[in-house]
Amino acid sequence: MSENLGITISNHFLLNQQLSPGATGSFTRLLQSLVLACKIIQKDVGKAGLVDVLGRAGKVNVQGEEVQKMDELANLTIKRRLSVSGEVCALVSEEEADIIEVPRQYPTGNYVVHYDPLDGSSNIDANVSIGTIFSIYRRVTPSNSDTNDKDALQPGLKQVGAGYVIYGSSCVLVFSTGQGVNGFTLDPSIGEFLLSHPNIRVPRRGKIYSINEGNYSYWDEGTRRYIDWLKHGYEDHKIHYSSRYIGSLVADFHRNLLYGGLFLYPADLKDPLKPQGKLRLMCEANPLAYLIEQAGGVATTGQNRILEIEPNYIHQRVPLIIGSPDDVAIYQDFINGRR
Numbered sequence: 499m500s501e502n503l504g505i506t507i508s509n510h511f512l513l514n515q516q517l518s519p520g521a522t523g524s525f526t527r528l529l530q531s532l533v534l535a536c537k538i539i540q541k542d543v544g545k546a547g548l549v550d551v552l553g554r555a556g557k558v559n560v561q562g563e564e565v566q567k568m569d570e571l572a573n574l575t576i577k578r579r580l581s582v583s584g585e586v587c588a589l590v591s592e593e594e595a596d597i598i599e600v601p602r603q604y605p606t607g608n609y610v611v612h613y614d615p616l617d618g619s620s621n622i623d624a625n626v627s628i629g630t631i632f633s634i635y636r637r638v639t640p641s642n643s644d645t646n647d648k649d650a651l652q653p654g655l656k657q658v659g660a661g662y663v664i665y666g667s668s669c670v671l672v673f674s675t676g677q678g679v680n681g682f683t684l685d686p687s688i689g690e691f692l693l694s695h696p697n698i699r700v701p702r703r704g705k706i707y708s709i710n711e712g713n714y715s716y717w718d719e720g721t722r723r724y725i726d727w728l729k730h731g732y733e734d735h736k737i738h739y740s741s742r743y744i745g746s747l748v749a750d751f752h753r754n755l756l757y758g759g760l761f762l763y764p765a766d767l768k769d770p771l772k773p774q775g776k777l778r779l780m781c782e783a784n785p786l787a788y789l790i791e792q793a794g795g796v797a798t799t800g801q802n803r804i805l806e807i808e809p810n811y812i813h814q815r816v817p818l819i820i821g822s823p824d825d826v827a828i829y830q831d832f833i834n835g836r837r
């Protein structure tokens with residue numbers, strides 16, 4: 499058992515900082531601002547079922563206060579907390595069309611953060627787990643210039659940290675800064691995240707596949723043959739695969755990270771406006787690809803490693819196949835005609 503099990507996330511950050519020669523504390527302050535934002539979102543998500551009672555987005559509640567939809571509220575919370583942290587120069591949110599500049603009254607720092615404030619938000623009303631995903635880059639333009647696309651559109655390989663928080667049966671934060679993956683669980687009685695899942699490694703092979711099978715007839719032939727093989731190919735693979743699909747990427751990813759298996763959102767022909775599938779490269783695929791690789795797994799489009807994709811625009815979509823290395827390798831065999 500890890501001797502650090504149960505230490506607070508702040509202590510964990512400080513220990514890492516001490517082990518990094520030349521660290522200034524900036525990155526630690528950025529992470530702490532993100533953690534605080536997620537604690538605030540957790541508190542708000544706990545009241546999600548009362549939105550109808552308290553008022554709807556853009557309306558005024560019984561106390562005369564403006565009430566916002568949960569995903570808008572989560573977006574604002576992260577935007578505010580990171581803007582005042584002094585450590586970011588630009589933010590990119592799934593909820594906003596353009597790069598968010600830090601307001602001029604605040605000092606800026608050297609980091610760019612991409613985030614999906616409330617992933618799976620269509621599930622909120624049914625009390626299904628939802629989450630926040632974040633991805634951190636160092637700015638590449640000079641600090642005395644305005645930030646631009648060069649800072650916001652870096653390939654996933656350039657991430658210096660990434661993670662997610664799940665607002666579920668408990669609140670769990672999983673993140674990596676390039677030295678493995680650790681998971682922390684919020685102890686609500688003291689308001690602290692405590693190390694509960696040290697050094698997470700994804701199993702080499704799993705028994706779970708996660709995909710929206712309603713899209714079956716819109717997939718490419720390789721993906722269809724692969725899913726058929728999982729279901730009917732017992733004689734060959736000798737594994738009883740189970741299908742598990744929550745429809746919240748963070749929750750599906752987290753389960754598969756712990757238990758093994760793979761998640762797939764391939765390209766499909768369902769929506770001509772989204773030929774690359776549904777998921778976003780910068781705020782969904784890249785951070786999860788970074789985490790899965792740190793945990794010993796693989797993330798691919800089927801053809802290319804996710805982390806090597808050169809992004810063209812901030813809301814770019816990408817096929818995502820991610821999980822246990824042996825499972826993803828077999829999928830690629832089907833896609834590339836080797837099976």
Ligand code: AHM
Nearest residue numbers: 616617618619620710745746747748
């Ligand atoms: P969102 O960011 O708007 O919530 O959309 C992303 C979500 C993922 O959490 C989930 O994996 C996927 O959409 C589910 O899509 P579908 O309903 O097409 O299966």
Ligand code: MG
Nearest residue numbers: 614617618782
């Ligand atoms: Mg999302």
